[in-house]
Amino acid sequence: MLILAFCTSRAVAGIIYYPERDTLLLKNYAYLSDHIDRFEGKPQATIYLRAYLAKAYGEKNWPEVVEGYKNFVHASEESKRLAYTDSMIIAASKTRNNDILGSAYLTKGIVHYSMKHYPQALDNYLVAERYIAKGNDLYLKFKAKYNIAHIKYYLGYYEEALHLFQECSYYFKKENDLAYLNCLHSAGLCYSRMGKYALCSTTNALALKESRRLNISELDPYLRLSEGINLYFLQQYQRSLRLIGQSLPGILKDDDFANEAIACFYLGKANMALGNKALAYTYFRKVDYIFGEKHYLRPDMREGYEALIKYSHEKGNPESELYYINRLFKADSLLNSNYKYLSQKIHKEYDTAKLIEAKSAVETRLLIRKNYEIVFIVLGLLLICFLLYLIHKYFKSKQQYKIRFEQIMQEKAATTPLINSTVQKIAENDPIPIKAEVIASILKHLQKFEDQHKYLQKELTAVKIAESFSTNHKYLSKVILMHSGKKFTDYVNDLRIDYIINLLKEEPRYRKYNNRALAEEAGFSTTQHFTKAFLKRAQISPSFFIAELNAFSLS
Template sequence: MKTKFEETLYDRNKSNIYVHFWLLKAKSKRDNYLQLALAYKACLINADKSARPFYADSMIINARRTNDIELTASAYLTKGIVHYERMEHSKALDNYLKADQYASRTTKPILINKIKYGIAQIKYYLGFYDEAISLLQECVNYFREENDRAYLNSLHALGLAYMKIGKYDLASETNQLGIDQGKLFEDTSMECYFKHSEAINMCYKGNFKSAVKKLNQLVPDIIRIKDYGNESATYYYIGKAYWSLQQPDKAINYFKKVDRIFELKSYILPDLRSAYEYLIDYYKEKGDSRAQLRYINQLLKVDKLLAHDYKYLLKKIVKEYDTKELINAKNDIEDAILITRVTACIVVVLMAIIIIHLTHKNRRNKKLFEELMNRDTANHLVPFEATFDESEIDFQESTETDSKDKRARTISPDIEAAIVKNLEKFERNKKYLEYDMNLSKMAAILHTNSKYVTQVIAKHRGKGTIEYITELKLDYIVEMLKSDSRFRNYTHKALGEEAGFRTTQNFTRAFKSHTGITPSYFIYKLKKSINTDSST
């Protein structure tokens, strides 16, 4: 149920005169921070996109002065949405995360889920589709009973994310559910978007003729609502479908429309980038150097724009034309300089070295990952079958004093058995996860002295004390990553804290030293292997 204020705020028929009068009235009273924050939010909704960041900043300043946690969270969320609409995804995410910090201290689930939806959109555009799906599923479950439009928006975003990870049938089911639910709610405003998503899904499924037909039918509606983002995507997928149908002349006309929208709106997404690769290949085949050069220059502009907000996603996109190759091709066409055989040989040799190095590194990491997956990290505490060599302990028997020293440091069988029993209890209770666990703390927990602890661990675990504690911590984290999907979404900092490491750097350094691979690589391969298993 909306408050009277919210009904007024989101009534788009209210004139700018009313909104600015509200702002002036709020400014006329001293310390009237609540009304100022609300008035700036109303101004933002009625303002042009260019002015919205100013109103968003003013809204946050006054919301924070009220010390109202919920209002401050809402202000940061609104600013995040403003940046998202401006294609400033990094800034949008920063504000969503700030909003989440405040919202976590409230009891407003609707606010929390709106923030989740915003963060899910950013994760989607950065290419973290599995993480986006997890958040969107929570949004769908919550908004189903709370907010019809937010529910439909979440369904639409979820269908797109399913499509990106190759779950095309699930994407189709989600799109159809969205259409059916919209009719049930008597809200068909999202129907065009669900049909658009499904038409693109047909393209991914290889049903190119149907995709072309459906997408062409949707073009007038998309143009009417002035959604140039989806208009550009529509042209791209029509072009891609025609290209797959071996009709490059038709495809090129649609790829040119993608370029025209980029020229007019500076709008492009990583998914649409390959339109320029198709254009470059097409005109290269035609021998049209002038057109080829034009689209090389355009692709360089596209990469420059995408690099700011999509640097993480760009790493995941297979680019047939990287920046260096594009610049070389541009110079070749402009200057008409032939590449010498020596230069070509050097490039080939360097590329071969790089490929060999990367191949070796990939094989090594893959082998280490498989070894780690096969390692029994859940039951790693196997008694060490070594004979205790007293000569390794730092004392001599040459003097009477030394003999007394030896007797003082030799453990009786009963005491040794008691320490081993306490050591096993220490392992079962996961005491090693405590912060700054060291030799003196262990001695206190095991009810003995530091020298005895060192000797028992060396004899029964075959390790030094620090090495032993560190490996326990890391085996625990590895096992949790294998068995509990929640851990795979943790940051390195959170994983380190879970294992009792003082700093993130200590955790990542220890993980690499212990396993041979980084935590990021292990989690990436683990998610990939799980997704592969679930899709088969």
């Protein structure tokens, strides 16, 4: 505390002693206080705030030093207020006045309360009450009771809070109009939380009537919010939505994030009850946003997270479900520290054990989905590679087909020169046990077979042809193999394909034939046998060959 006092006095010295303001130090405190109020929220107020504190320090007037710091608490941004309340308490301790010291602790508690630091607020209120109880300031005693009542309300001690608010309302009705109206509003909230909805409505109506009589309208949005929430519990959802909606502009104007969150929560609840789920979840997400930004959440509002978790699960969105489960863990941590009493009583659909189980289940689903995604990605990549391979193979084959087509176009009409001088020499040196005159006879018949296009006949076999040649089918097959290098079937098929190729080259009308008609023309029993034999002989498909022929003719 001594270190804090030293630092504070140095800071004050740095703030307040300016020669150009010496004239203000000659003014009385009433004059300075009046100008602080006149320039509230404006830069000019700072001059009078500093002068007030400088005058009090200069005179070592500790009660006025306390008042000077209190002025700074009200005029400063939130982040600096606690530091000023600490300086208040140091100055107040020098007054040796219980009422002043109690008031300083009360102010610090109020600052903590405004920042939603409820346990710290309660600690300072209780210290303040101990000092104030020793003093003679009745107003301070009821002010302390009023603030303690608020803490009891937020911690769930509704009946105890209600008695304190009622006691304070009787006193403040004669002493402070705004405090009186605040007590009525708070009493209505207690009735609502206790399930006494009729008494809540009666109290809200009284507060509105009294605010009209006293010409004080700043509590109207909060009274509308209170009644709107009360109507929700009475299942009058449309009226509830209307009143809560009317309350929001005033709440937003006051930058009251706590009541904004409460309003959004009950707008979500009412819309949910009416079946407007999409709109309800929008309001619940707004509550989550305020919780993330301001770390504010009441125990009853955790139900919004339960709804968001359920909604995410129903929509098959495990990422969102896991996000809200983790947010609910964080919310429970805050609630358990700030609302121990109420956290033990409130019904939890998602208790800690169930939350852990749900989180584990969601994480497992996400892991499985991730594994599936990896498998699908790998399969997708393999499919792409396979498609690229097929495309590459297609274009390569097409290029090879074009080369082969050009070669075919340059070749003359296909013939099979089986009878020549080489044939006779081969025949004489042939190791197979066939007489030369038999070989010569078979070759002669084969020449006629080719010249007369007898290979175009259907269902040809080596046996049938051998019979027509008056020879053995084994001899026939061996002679064909020796002098053409082909088996019987390939020999006949090649003759047929050569015939069709020449026909297509020389007779354009045949290019209009389909594969089945061409197969019939060439003597093949099936279209499949024809296309297979064509591809083997020509090394291109018949359809490609015809297409290139047509293109060649046009060029």
